[in-house]
Amino acid sequence: MNINRKPFICIAFAMLTGIILARILIEIKFYFALKMLIFIQLISILYYFIYEYDFSKRKLIIVLSLVFLLFGSSLYSYQEYKYHSSYSIVNFLDDDYVNIKGRIIIDPADLEGNNLYIKADYINGEKVKYGKIITAKQNFDYYENNIVISADIKVSLPEEQKNPGGFCYRSHLKQNGIYLQSWSIKNINYHHRKFSYKNYLIKSKYNILSTIDSLVSNENAGFIKAILLGERSAISYHKEKQLQEAGASHLLAISGLHIAIIIMVFSYFAFNIFEERKTALCVITLFNIIYIILVGVRASILRASIFALLYLWAEIFNRKADFLNIIAFSLLINLLINPYLLFTVGLQLSYSLVLTLYYLTPLISEFLNKIFAVSIAAQLAAIPLTAYYFGQYAYIALITNLWAIPIISFLLPLILFILVLSTVLPPLIYFFGPPLEMILNIFFKTLELMTQIQGRMLTISRPNLALVFLYYIIMFTLPYVFKTRIIELNNKKFNWARKIFPVTFLIIFLLIFSTFNSGLLELHFISVGQGDGIYIQFPDGQNMLVDTGPPGPQGRNIEYSILPFLNYKGVSSIDYLVISHFHADHTGGIPTLLENKNVRNIFIAQPAERDQFKNYIINYTNNNKNSNLFYLSENNSFNVSGCRINFLNPPKNTVFEDENKNSLVFLLEYGKHSFIFTGDLYSCGEKRIVREHQLGKIDVLKVGHHGSDTSSSKFFLDSIAPDYAVIPVGRNNFNHPAEKVIKNLEKRKIKYFRTDKDGAVAVKTDGINLKVNSFLD
Known part of the structure; x- marks a missing residue:
């Protein structure tokens, strides 16, 4: 490639290289190396101007590339500096209201949306420079772009990513200069409006x-x-x-x-x-x-x-x-x-698509009509990134x-x-x-x-990033391999490339669509907010989902928690769905789950009352001949891939008026390790299953009722003596988990995890060794 004819390729590449280097060094907290990198780049540029000063176009492009390498790393570092600066609004996080003075900002690209933004100038009387606050239109009786206001507001950090395959709302907002959120505003005073040409637009x-x-x-x-x-x-x-x-x-x-x-x-x-x-x-x-x-x-x-x-x-x-x-x-x-x-x-996606259309369409057009060639090239560009970020691919897109x-x-x-x-x-x-x-x-x-x-x-497990990178390198190399030249590459020295490259590309393409099983028993306690959602993968690849989390706004909570996780794992169907009991914080995602995934077997206990979510399940199993519904109670058991599952509650032929007492509790055993899932069972129920089923030591406890003091009694904890406990909990008004429960866990030196603070918790075992870690570790 002649860089004199395409200078911006070198300059842009240098810029993005600088950005990537800065990101890597900042993420590993190697700030000294980052400073040294910027210093060396600066010295290199100064050396050129002092000793090698030359106006030739080629050397000018090289020095500009060095400049933009420096600029890329410096610019990214500056963006990070603004977030952590003493003038950043992040420094004013408080559980109570803070007084703010600033301007309302309306995004011209989102007039139909519900969001407004506040660009703060002062918080609690202190000058701030960096960051905006996202809020909602309904917090204001009146709003106009660039109008100056003062108000008392509660601010908090946006939600971070808590599950593998999930979306990081905090990073998304930070990328757009939005550092905090506020959904509670009072004592609003409107002042003057500053001029802005955007108001006319x-x-x-x-x-x-x-x-x-x-x-x-x-x-x-x-x-x-x-x-x-x-x-x-x-x-x-x-x-x-x-x-x-x-x-x-x-x-x-x-x-x-x-x-x-x-x-x-x-x-x-x-x-x-x-x-x-x-x-x-x-x-x-x-x-x-x-x-x-x-x-x-x-x-x-x-x-x-x-x-x-x-x-x-x-x-x-x-x-x-x-x-x-x-x-x-x-x-x-x-x-x-x-x-x-x-x-x-x-x-x-934008740049991979346009480059693929440019490079690959002429090559595919040699074999197919150009309209088909464009569509195929576009899909080849989108598949790896779509698989990596979303875990799903609509293969009908080729025709659509x-x-x-x-x-x-x-x-x-x-x-x-x-x-x-x-x-x-x-x-x-x-x-x-x-x-x-x-x-x-x-x-x-x-x-x-x-x-x-x-x-x-089509559901695709997240491919390795290196594999995605290699996919694009091979794909963009293919047109050069098959390019018609004045001096053809058909001699033996180069002919191998025309055979090896397409085969390699096909192998990588197939690998992207492949899902590999670890051969371990895996338990993933997904962070779903105030509710339960547990994914279990057995050693042979079969799986089980225990509960579906709360409904959330418009019944879509599962779309931001469990479904992205399942897509990340490449799960297109659920072998066993266990519904512990029919309360909304455990069943809220049932309709969406049944719409998006095939479910083969559903296990429930008889609920106290007719329930809308139970109706969904009955209708689903009636309309799907490959799906079965089972009503379970204590002493029902079965084996899956060397694992023993034994149900301990509810008592046979018994339906309690209190739905929590009907919780479908089961013990999972694999090798020398055991795990117990308690739903929202009360302490009295815990005492019964310990005595009637002679429960001994358990490795991992799913803490009942989100850490409420109605569960996890001293007797229960002493009887099963777990090494680890997981509390599925989210923002709530019930003071879950209860301080009493936390103290009971700490007193017994039980290492506990909270899905609201630790994110998803993963437990993996081969039946002998056991490893537990959290997503936010």
Whole structure:
């Protein structure tokens, strides 16, 4: 590669290398090495200017690469410094209210959402500089962008990632300069409003959103707002899930397709209004910048906009636009704006997709029609990162995108045309609305058909990061191996590459879809909030899930806790589902679990009353011939992969009015180790099972009733003498776990874990050795 022709490739690579080095050194807390790295880089640059000063283009690119290597590591370090600085708002964490003075910030890209932001200037009278606070609109009677307020607020750190495969909300917000959250605000005083050009853009966008609302139904309006104006909060959960399951969720992320169409429409008007091309391009650029602000400065949007605009401007400066050089330049701009973007799935998917389309489409086109080639290349780009971050892949995407992308390519300019026309002749909106509504309804009906053809999405266990990296290296090398050259590589010296590389790529591709069993008994106490969710994997690979956690907002808690964990492990079906008892904090995820995973056997105790979640289970087993429902009580037992499972409660032919007493308690034994799962059983029930079943020493106790003092009595703890105890608990109003229980555990030197503070707890054993650790260790 001639670096004189593609300078930004070297510079961008140096920048991202600097960022990665800084991240690694900061994460391992090797701050001295980081300082030395920055110092050496600085000395190298100074040495060049003092002793090797040369204006040749090649050497200038080299020194610029050194500069951006330094700049990358320094910029990332500076972002971390701001978070930990004495001027950071993180220093004002308090259980009580703090007094704050600052500005309300409205994100122009999320006007339909529920979030507002506060940029604090003073907290408790002390000057602060770094970080914003996320809050909710309902906390304010009135809000406007850039209005200065003072108030008393309770602040807390956003939720961190607590489970393997989970989402780290804290890191996500931190990447956007948001350090704290507040959902409790009082004594709000409004002051003056500071001038901001964004206020005019926000007002204009509100008008556009209002026009879209009058154009089609609410659900379809939400979709239009998302694909045209980046308002992801506007789209309904049902439609977003439908797009995801059909492999078309990328349509909601404004990127190359959207930007190309938007700029095409801008260009049509600009080139017809202005005679001089340079003037037209200036107007197009200005409108594109405004559009970027309205939809949000995201990696894919910047990449696509920079690419399109530089291609248009290249002709004015009599320069030939180089694809890779422009892509590298857009990456450099993205990283300069926010170095954290390098570690986000959005940037990684965006650039891997565009590079794969560039490199691989011509090669695949030699064997297939170009439309199919583009779709296949796009899927090959997305599979590894989708598997790594989400653990699921909608394989129907290959077909969905063949028709969905052309429809969206038709709809976007049509919608823009309608919106522009409606500003001149508002009544015309009633003429265009019905046909547009019909097209969108057909679009989503066809998406529904795609999901029915596919069934459930393919579940893929998280591949090793090194394997993902190797996948992309091999994939991007393939076009060079098969490239037609003036001097062909068909001689024996190079012919091996054309055989080895495709085979290697195929092996890696298959490895990404492979799930490997550890051969151990694994118990994972998942952090689900105030509830239970325990995943057990037996030595032969069979699995069991004990309870499904609480319902959470809109019944979706399981989507942020248990399901991501199951996807991370590559679990597409559950062999045994045990419901300890029918209280919502144990059964809240049942409907979503049964929608997303195949469940072969379900074990329950007879509940005291008819329960809606029990009805879900009965309907599921009635409609699925491969699923069985069993009512269990004490002395029911079975063996799985060398493990013995013996149920100890409830008593046979007994149904208590208090559902906690009906808890399905069982003992799991493997080799010389044993584990007991107690549901929410009370102390009286614990005493009964100890005496009637002659319970002896247990290695790991699942502490009953989330650490309530109604369970885990002194008698029970003394009788089973566990080495470890796990308390599944989350934020609650019941003071769980009770101080009395914690003291009882500590007095007996039982090492205990809390899922709210330690995250998921993993127990692994081969029947002889036992290892226990927590996710947040």
